[in-house]
Amino acid sequence: MIEKGVLIVLSGPSGVGKGTVRKELFSAENTAYEYSVSMTTRLPREGEVDGKDYFFKTREEFEALIERDKLLEYAEYVGNYYGTPVDYVRETLDNGKDVFLEIEVEGAKQVREKFPEGLFIFLAPPSLSELETRLVTRGTESDDVIKTRVEAARRELSMMNLYDYVVENDHVVNACERINAIVMAEHLKRERVEARYKKMLEVE
Ligand SMILES: Nc1nc2c(ncn2[C@@H]2O[C@H](COP(=O)(O)OP(=O)(O)O)[C@@H](O)[C@H]2O)c(=O)[nH]1
C-alpha cells in the first residue's frame, strides 16, 4: 500500500510574502511537493497562464463548482472567489505525493476542519510595521486598501496559534529552509523513513 502524502498548507496575512515564498520553493529543481493550482474568478494578470498560475473561472462556473462540492475550501477575497480543487488534492495525496496549498487564512481554517491531518504553517512577518512596508512596496493596493489589510492582519495574526508551526518570513530563503525542515520532520514523524528502512532490510 502506498503511504499517503502530506497536505501542506501555507497561510498568513496579506503581504507577508506567501506568494513569494511559494514561488521560491517551487523554483528549486527538485521540489518534492505538488503545487495545487487554485481556481479563481479574478482576471488573469499580465503573464499569468490558465492552468499554471490559476484556473480562471467565471463567477457562474465557480458557483457551480461550489454546488457540486468540487472545492476543498473556498473564500471570497477582495471581491473574488478563490478555491482549492478537491479531486486533485485527494488523488495526489492518495498517490503518495505531498500537496502544497498557498491560501489565505479563511480557507486554511476550512481545510483544518475538513482535513485535520494536514500540516498547517503560518507565515508571520517580522513585525506589523514590516508587513505594512511590504504592502506599500508591492504597490498593488491603494493607501485605503493597505490600511484595511493591516487592520485585517492584526486579526489574522491572532489566528497563528491555530497552526502547527509559525515560520517567520524575515528572508525568503530562510523561510523556505524552515518550511522544508518542518516537512521533513513531519515525514519522520509519520514514520515513512522507518517503513522505507524496514523495506530495505527485507530486500537485502
Ligand atoms: N482560500 C483560498 N485562498 C487562495 C487560494 N489561492 C490563492 N489564495 C489567496 O488569495 C489571495 C490573493 O491572491 P492573488 O489574487 O493571486 O494576489 P496576491 O497573492 O496577493 O498577489 C492570496 O492571499 C492567496 O494566498 C485558494 O485556493 N483558496
Ligand SMILES: Nc1ncnc2c1ncn2[C@@H]1O[C@H](COP(=O)(O)OP(=O)(O)O)[C@@H](O)[C@H]1O
Ligand atoms: N522576506 C521578505 N523580505 C522582504 N520583502 C519580502 C519578503 N517576502 C516577500 N516580500 C515582498 O513583500 C511583498 C508582498 O509579498 P507577496 O508574496 O505578494 O505576499 P502575499 O502573497 O502574502 O500577499 C512583495 O513586494 C514581496 O516582494
